[in-house]
Amino acid sequence: MSYSDLYFQSQSRPSRYMVIAAVIVAVSAVIVYYSSSVKFTRASKQTVSKHQVVNVLPQQSGVFWEVPTVDQGWVTYGENPSKLDQVAVDERDIDKRKERLYHYVVLKNLKPDTLYYYRLISNSELISDPAGAPFTLRTLPESLPGNTLSPAYGTIVLPDGQPLEEAVVLVNIGGAVPLASTTGQTGEWLVPMQHIVQKETLRPSTVELNTILTINVYSENQQSVVKSTISKASPLPQTVIIGKNYSFLEGDNVLSTTDKPTKSNNSGYRVEIRYPKQNAVIPGSSPIINGKGIPNEYVTVSIDANPVFSRKVKVDQEGNWLIEAKTTFRPGAYTLILNTKNERGQTINMSRRFTIIKSGEQVLATTATPSGSVTPIMSPTGSLTPTGSLTPTRQESPTPEPTEIVDTTLTTTPTPPPPVSGIDMVPIFVTSIGLVIIGAGLFLAL
Numbered sequence: 211m212s213y214s215d216l217y218f219q220s221q222s223r224p225s226r227y228m229v230i231a232a233v234i235v236a237v238s239a240v241i242v243y244y245s246s247s248v249k250f251t252r253a254s255k256q257t258v259s260k261h262q263v264v265n266v267l268p269q270q271s272g273v274f275w276e277v278p279t280v281d282q283g284w285v286t287y288g289e290n291p292s293k294l295d296q297v298a299v300d301e302r303d304i305d306k307r308k309e310r311l312y313h314y315v316v317l318k319n320l321k322p323d324t325l326y327y328y329r330l331i332s333n334s335e336l337i338s339d340p341a342g343a344p345f346t347l348r349t350l351p352e353s354l355p356g357n358t359l360s361p362a363y364g365t366i367v368l369p370d371g372q373p374l375e376e377a378v379v380l381v382n383i384g385g386a387v388p389l390a391s392t393t394g395q396t397g398e399w400l401v402p403m404q405h406i407v408q409k410e411t412l413r414p415s416t417v418e419l420n421t422i423l424t425i426n427v428y429s430e431n432q433q434s435v436v437k438s439t440i441s442k443a444s445p446l447p448q449t450v451i452i453g454k455n456y457s458f459l460e461g462d463n464v465l466s467t468t469d470k471p472t473k474s475n476n477s478g479y480r481v482e483i484r485y486p487k488q489n490a491v492i493p494g495s496s497p498i499i500n501g502k503g504i505p506n507e508y509v510t511v512s513i514d515a516n517p518v519f520s521r522k523v524k525v526d527q528e529g530n531w532l533i534e535a536k537t538t539f540r541p542g543a544y545t546l547i548l549n550t551k552n553e554r555g556q557t558i559n560m561s562r563r564f565t566i567i568k569s570g571e572q573v574l575a576t577t578a579t580p581s582g583s584v585t586p587i588m589s590p591t592g593s594l595t596p597t598g599s600l601t602p603t604r605q606e607s608p609t610p611e612p613t614e615i616v617d618t619t620l621t622t623t624p625t626p627p628p629p630v631s632g633i634d635m636v637p638i639f640v641t642s643i644g645l646v647i648i649g650a651g652l653f654l655a656l
Contacts, residue, residue: 268322280309287328356404364446373397
């Protein structure tokens with residue numbers, strides 16, 4: 211036996227079990243790190259403006275933000291700032307993600323009265339606050355009472371009269387948390403207003419029917435600002451043309467030289483139920499019931515409540531009708547039946563299904579759905595054969611140039627991303643240490 215053999219035999223070696231334990235710990239550390247949350251490798255160079263928490267409710271909340279160049283944006287969130295393992299995409303990107311300037315994301319299935327952390331994602335790159343930390347929001351307590359205000363709603367069209375789809379609508383009321391929605395295929399939007407709370411305290415705001423609100427409309431190419439009172443926003447008095455600003459406040463010259471909308475020369479009137487929407491979920495105790503019809507014809511509406519709700523109204527000269535449902539409806543599912551005549555004098559029936567829920571169970575209305583089904587019925591004295599389609603539609607052209615308004619409601623200072631960009635060295639460092647420990651353990655075990 212040589213001297214070197216005696217030397218190495220005299221050195222104490224770690225136990226084989228200790229080596230195996232060290233290897234297991236190192237491998238576990240690497241696995242836990244990579245599985246702890248959603249990881250992104252770069253900080254985004256995008257700057258964010260108009261970043262706001264919107265639609266705060268007990269079990270959900272929304273986030274709205276703008277970027278200077280179009281991107282695919284979404285949100286990661288969770289209750290632990292180091293484990294943001296839940297993802298929410300733009301409400302308009304459920305089927306396919308699109309690049310946008312304006313993003314509106316809803317975080318759902320949240321816990322009441324709970325603090326949540328979230329990060330904005332721009333093309334798979336992180337956007338955080340200036341210190342690099344996640345943003346925060348808090349949900350409302352389950353017991354917070356709501357009000358009885360009717361939803362704000364209206365219609366937005368392009369300059370050529372076509373409906374504006376996928377625009378974001380923000381309703382701002384003083385220092386309250388903004389309320390948001392998006393326009394549907396018909397250009398219609400609806401924002402529930404039962405939870406209007408202060409940004410700082412999340413306590414109910416004191417609002418009245420004459421309280422002034424500002425409605426900001428954002429499409430990818432144009433914007434509009436509408437000033438109104440709460441009472442005149444259910445619905446707005448006229449269709450909004452994107453790119454134009456409006457004021458419906460007392461004393462303002464809203465319609466310039468005329469206060470009647472102009473009519474299209476090559477289109478007719480249509481019969482439809484605007485609200486409630488098909489399969490709508492309505493918080494509160496009564497639905498909004500309105501629509502369009504043939505001027506001077508009568509519209510009869512019945513709802514299968516107990517007792518049965520039934521009203522008859524006359525369509526005005528502009529083809530609009532409205533029924534004020536002052537009856538209190540119990541929570542549950544209902545069917546609305548409309549009976550009227552079309553331009554040919556044929557009797558038609560239309561139906562809508564909707565659900566009334568308690569205020570605390572409120573859900574957000576985000577996009578409008580197509581009109582309900584129409585079942586033409588032959589008039590007893592008529593000889594025409596209905597085809598199942600209504601008469602040509604009448605496009606209402608909004609009024610001449612409205613009062614100019616400067617958008618001063620949403621002038622949030624751009625929020626820069628963290629100053630660090632490039633490759634994230636943390637995972638590389640953790641992996642390297644783990645490999646060193648594993649290699650040393652294997653060497654000593656030999």
